[in-house]
Amino acid sequence: MEYEAVIGLETHVQLKTQSKMWCGCANEFGASPNTHVCPVCLGLPGVMPVPNEEALRLTALTGLLLNCEITAYAKFDRKNYFYPDMPKNYQITQYDRPSTKNGLVEFEFEGKLAQVRINRAHLEEDVGKSFHFDRQSGLDFNRAGVPLLEIVTEPDITSPDMAYAYLEALKEILIHGGVSDCDMEKGMVRCDVNVSVRPIGQKELGMKIEIKNMNSFSGARRALEYEIPRQIDTLRQGGKLAQETRRWEDSTGMTEIMRTKEEAHDYRYFPEPDLMPLAPTPEWLAAVRARQVELPLAKKRRLMTQYQLPASDADTFVNDTPLARYFEAAATGAKNPKALANWVINNLRAKMAEAQITLADLKFPAASILSLIELVDAGKISSKIAQEVFAEMFASGETPEQVVTRKGLIQVSDTGAIEKFCDEAIAANPRSVADYQAGKAAALNFLKGQVMKLSKGKANPGLAGQVLERKLAQIK
Amino acid sequence: MLHQLTISELTGKLTRREVTACEAMEACLSQIEKTDARLHAFLSVDKNDALAQAAQADAAIQAGASFAEQPLLGIPIAVKDVIAVKNQPLNCGSKILGKYISPFDATVVAKMRAAGAIVFGRLNMDEFAMGSSTENSAFGASRNPWDTDRTPGGSSGGSAVAVAADECLAALGSDTGGSIRQPAALCGIVGLKPTYGRVSRYGLVAYASSLDQIGPMGKCVADTAILLRAIGGRDPLDATSVDEPVPDYAKSLGQSVKGAKIGLPKEYLGGGLDPEIGQAVQAAVRQLESLGAEVREISLPHTEYAIATYYIIATAEASANLARFDGVRYGARVDGGDPIELYRKTRGAGFGPEVKRRIILGTYVLSTGYYDAYYLRAQKVRTLIRQDFLNAFKEVDAIVTPTTPTAAFKLGEKSQDPLQMYLNDIFTISCNLAGICGISVPCGFTKYPHLPIGLQLLGKPFGEETLLRLAHAYEQSTPWHRERPPLQR
Ligand SMILES: [Zn+2]
Numbered sequence: 018m019e020y021e022a023v024i025g026l027e028t029h030v031q032l033k034t035q036s037k038m039w040c041g042c043a044n045e046f047g048a049s050p051n052t053h054v055c056p057v058c059l060g061l062p063g064v065m066p067v068p069n070e071e072a073l074r075l076t077a078l079t080g081l082l083l084n085c086e087i088t089a090y091a092k093f094d095r096k097n098y099f100y101p102d103m104p105k106n107y108q109i110t111q112y113d114r115p116s117t118k119n120g121l122v123e124f125e126f127e128g129k130l131a132q133v134r135i136n137r138a139h140l141e142e143d144v145g146k147s148f149h150f151d152r153q154s155g156l157d158f159n160r161a162g163v164p165l166l167e168i169v170t171e172p173d174i175t176s177p178d179m180a181y182a183y184l185e186a187l188k189e190i191l192i193h194g195g196v197s198d199c200d201m202e203k204g205m206v207r208c209d210v211n212v213s214v215r216p217i218g219q220k221e222l223g224m225k226i227e228i229k230n231m232n233s234f235s236g237a238r239r240a241l242e243y244e245i246p247r248q249i250d251t252l253r254q255g256g257k258l259a260q261e262t263r264r265w266e267d268s269t270g271m272t273e274i275m276r277t278k279e280e281a282h283d284y285r286y287f288p289e290p291d292l293m294p295l296a297p298t299p300e301w302l303a304a305v306r307a308r309q310v311e312l313p314l315a316k317k318r319r320l321m322t323q324y325q326l327p328a329s330d331a332d333t334f335v336n337d338t339p340l341a342r343y344f345e346a347a348a349t350g351a352k353n354p355k356a357l358a359n360w361v362i363n364n365l366r367a368k369m370a371e372a373q374i375t376l377a378d379l380k381f382p383a384a385s386i387l388s389l390i391e392l393v394d395a396g397k398i399s400s401k402i403a404q405e406v407f408a409e410m411f412a413s414g415e416t417p418e419q420v421v422t423r424k425g426l427i428q429v430s431d432t433g434a435i436e437k438f439c440d441e442a443i444a445a446n447p448r449s450v451a452d453y454q455a456g457k458a459a460a461l462n463f464l465k466g467q468v469m470k471l472s473k474g475k476a477n478p479g480l481a482g483q484v485l486e487r488k489l490a491q492i493k
Numbered sequence: 494m495l496h497q498l499t500i501s502e503l504t505g506k507l508t509r510r511e512v513t514a515c516e517a518m519e520a521c522l523s524q525i526e527k528t529d530a531r532l533h534a535f536l537s538v539d540k541n542d543a544l545a546q547a548a549q550a551d552a553a554i555q556a557g558a559s560f561a562e563q564p565l566l567g568i569p570i571a572v573k574d575v576i577a578v579k580n581q582p583l584n585c586g587s588k589i590l591g592k593y594i595s596p597f598d599a600t601v602v603a604k605m606r607a608a609g610a611i612v613f614g615r616l617n618m619d620e621f622a623m624g625s626s627t628e629n630s631a632f633g634a635s636r637n638p639w640d641t642d643r644t645p646g647g648s649s650g651g652s653a654v655a656v657a658a659d660e661c662l663a664a665l666g667s668d669t670g671g672s673i674r675q676p677a678a679l680c681g682i683v684g685l686k687p688t689y690g691r692v693s694r695y696g697l698v699a700y701a702s703s704l705d706q707i708g709p710m711g712k713c714v715a716d717t718a719i720l721l722r723a724i725g726g727r728d729p730l731d732a733t734s735v736d737e738p739v740p741d742y743a744k745s746l747g748q749s750v751k752g753a754k755i756g757l758p759k760e761y762l763g764g765g766l767d768p769e770i771g772q773a774v775q776a777a778v779r780q781l782e783s784l785g786a787e788v789r790e791i792s793l794p795h796t797e798y799a800i801a802t803y804y805i806i807a808t809a810e811a812s813a814n815l816a817r818f819d820g821v822r823y824g825a826r827v828d829g830g831d832p833i834e835l836y837r838k839t840r841g842a843g844f845g846p847e848v849k850r851r852i853i854l855g856t857y858v859l860s861t862g863y864y865d866a867y868y869l870r871a872q873k874v875r876t877l878i879r880q881d882f883l884n885a886f887k888e889v890d891a892i893v894t895p896t897t898p899t900a901a902f903k904l905g906e907k908s909q910d911p912l913q914m915y916l917n918d919i920f921t922i923s924c925n926l927a928g929i930c931g932i933s934v935p936c937g938f939t940k941y942p943h944l945p946i947g948l949q950l951l952g953k954p955f956g957e958e959t960l961l962r963l964a965h966a967y968e969q970s971t972p973w974h975r976e977r978p979p980l981q982r
Binding site for chain 1: 576577583585590593595596597599694695696697698699701702703729730731732733809810812813816817818819821822823832833836856859860861864868
């Protein structure tokens with residue numbers, strides 16, 4: 018019997034705010050232990066939480082980026098459990114009324130567009146961190162109370178690779194949207210996995226097993242790569258799977274049981290009485306919506322349709338926002354945006370890298386590239402000359418017209434002059450003429466090269482070819 | 494004797510430079526010295542700090558500080574041990590906090606300081622404000638100054654005793670189900686539970702966050718009015734505090750109450766009500782009528798569910814609120830081999846039996862499988878109770894009831910029977926569930942023994958002004974508040 022995996026992911030992402038969720042302490046990684054703490058985030062007796070407005074906005078913004086609905090009524094709840102790194106021994110989270118729900122993430126996977134539905138993205142607080150020494154343990158509460166978004170998918174993921182691709186896509190969206198830096202090294206993203214297997218064709222889901230303790234996306238993929246065959250093997254050997262939570266051990270590359278369903282916590286959620294429910298006003302939502310940026314995949318698709326760009330060029334722009342902005346600003350007036358993209362990506366970007374400068378340092382306006390393209394398209398200069406003109410204008414800031422005039426680079430399309438160069442080339446290269454007449458087509462290219470040389474590159478290459486062919490035919 | 498004055502009397506003397514704040518503070522301290530060994534209102538008093546604040550107040554008065562801007566200038570006010578005062582112990586009447594010192598001021602304390610008050614002393618209370626007699630204090634019960642064999646009530650028992658025994662000019666208490674009004678009634682003083690959201694809870698160690706309010710306790714209605722104005726208002730540190738203007742409550746005192754409509758809920762006059770209390774309340778009703786108020790019978794049909802509702806919601810919230818007392822970061826710790834053992838030992842040794850009872854009850858009602866039947870249902874009933882009051886307030890300006898079913902009971906009389914103890918709050922508890930305001934004013938004495946009786950007035954959300962005006966009119970037309978407890982023994 019063949020089996021398939023059904024995977025859902027819960028991703029925790031730290032929000033990019035100046036201060037923590039309930040107090041004014043800095044939300045900053047890397048400070049000495051317990052330096053970004055105050056009575057509120059230490060849970061001292063008598064303190065109360067006050068919501069960080071920016072965290073609420075970033076939550077709604079994330080909802081928009083993930084195509085979620087922003088709920089008209091949301092609230093905070095207390096999730097009760099004892100743990101030394103949790104100052105209040107309850108975590109403030111959103112249980113049954115999250116700020117955002119019912120979204121969708123689209124991403125490219127194995128050459129196709131994949132979709133994963135988002136169940137919800139809710140706001141909660143991070144906890145502190147435990148350190149274990151030889152004889153004692155230490156606690157650092159710098160991270161306690163940092164705003165954390167939990168993004169929960171529907172079980173729409175079917176393979177470890179797809180899980181990985183989803184996580185990468187999610188990260189790209191969140192970084193792009195400006196809601197999180199998603200720095201894995203700094204623990205800004207953590208993910209838990211829910212996975213079950215079932216015989217292909219079976220409708221009901223198999224026994225859901227949760228895996229925790231992956232500290233990277235590849236760790237999540239490896240955990241799934243281990244866990245799915247383990248579950249399938251268990252079933253094949255006639256064993257039974259139980260609902261449980263397992264821990265991924267990165268060093269051994271295996272998952273091991275952490276707790277069974279019977280040992281599962283009863284978190285005793287109830288509404289947080291210290292905080293008022295959230296009911297976003299239309300004005301507030303409009304302000305959040307104004308901060309919504311275009312997502313990478315949407316941008317790629319738009320660039321491809323709007324400017325007829327090939328996928329690779331669109332990708333380049335998606336990955337280089339300033340370059341894309343430069344391109345799009347110039348493209349509004351371009352007759353040939355595809356050529357413009359070509360120039361921007363293949364010439365401008367390379368030259369800038371070579372000169373180690375940025376777009377802000379350019380000496381010429383974007384309009385100059387458009388003029389250059391028009392010179393080529395109008396047949397006034399060849400693409401080869403255009404390279405030379407571009408190098409000049411890059412260095413000096415002159416307009417392409419100025420360069421062409423100063424250097425006399427206007428393409429020769431005057432048939433009389435070209436005939437003269439052709440006659441000279443034929444006369445000087447009898448051997449090539451003979452080769453051509455003997456059927457060696459390559460000889461024509463050589464003669465054409467001679468014409469270009471004689472014209473100092475200014476001859477219209479197409480015209481030169483035509484004239485040469487006519488003259489060689491007459492010689493016969 | 495300066496410690497026997499009301500706030501406005503002392504303010505008058507300070508304004509006229511007849512006395513100094515230091516003299517007033519010293520008078521309170523010497524009264525504490527004289528009486529508190531017997532009464533045990535205070536858990537601790539930092540005399541040097543109190544006198545230093547008094548000296549500061551005197552310097553400010555010398556420098557021409559304005560009493561209009563600082564209405565509590567030089568007034569010694571004591572604080573219940575559940576409200577954080579910077580650099581002072583904060584024990585909540587419990588052993589579990591050990592030698593904990595608060596690193597910050599509660600908002601109410603900061604506000605009182607800004608108003609010039611001398612904030613001093615830690616007042617005894619039932620552990621974590623759970624109780625109605627102070628017998629649940631880990632540091633021993635306080636005693637009622639009218640009869641030291643009797644309870645002063647609770648949980649703000651220490652506050653009520655300190656005010657009644659003139660150990661301070663006024664005090665702050667906290668009220669979750671009657672913890673200000675019940676001891677005020679039992680000790681013959683005035684206690685006001687503000688509307689939920691009127692006063693910031695920042696710095697109040699939470700018992701039941703959706704019910705707790707800090708409130709003033711004083712020798713007369715006017716003092717609670719002055720104090721409420723000083724501590725009220727929206728606080729950016731408390732998301733549940735409400736942005737409602739804080740009127741100058743004292744100003745409206747003395748205005749006529751003619752035509753005020755007062756409701757007498759029929760549900761509050763039956764059952765376990767002591768006949769003497771019933772008579773005193775009836776007399777008070779007639780007195781209010783003689784002042785021009787119109788009294789009519791009203792109904793609050795869900796009253797009988799209040800106690801059950803309260804003990805579900807309050808304990809549920811408490812079970813989470815008290816989870817932080819685990820010995821890991823502060824307070825007393827009993828070590829264990831692992832965190833769980835450390836929690837068990839610390840909390841086992843640190844909490845008293847009533848606190849444990851309520852944590853267990855609260856944990857139970859929130860558990861999977863019970864949540865809907867208990868917590869969720871209690872929330873629905875709570876809404877009905879609130880609706881009862883809002884409906885009543887469409888017809889009346891205030892509601893009058895007894896504060897307690899009996900006068901002060903004997904220490905030990907009910908401490909073995911939690912349910913009997915809970916029933917002591919039967920008239921005060923609905924007010925917290927509804928989130929409205931309430932005040933208790935003295936309305937007479939039982940014959941033998943001679944013990945104070947409290948009259949409770951309940952008002953609309955943010956209707957403290959009306960409430961204070963009515964209470965003040967009643968108070969000024971009766972002699973009860975002038976009688977002082979017999980301390981000389
Ligand atoms: Zn903090």
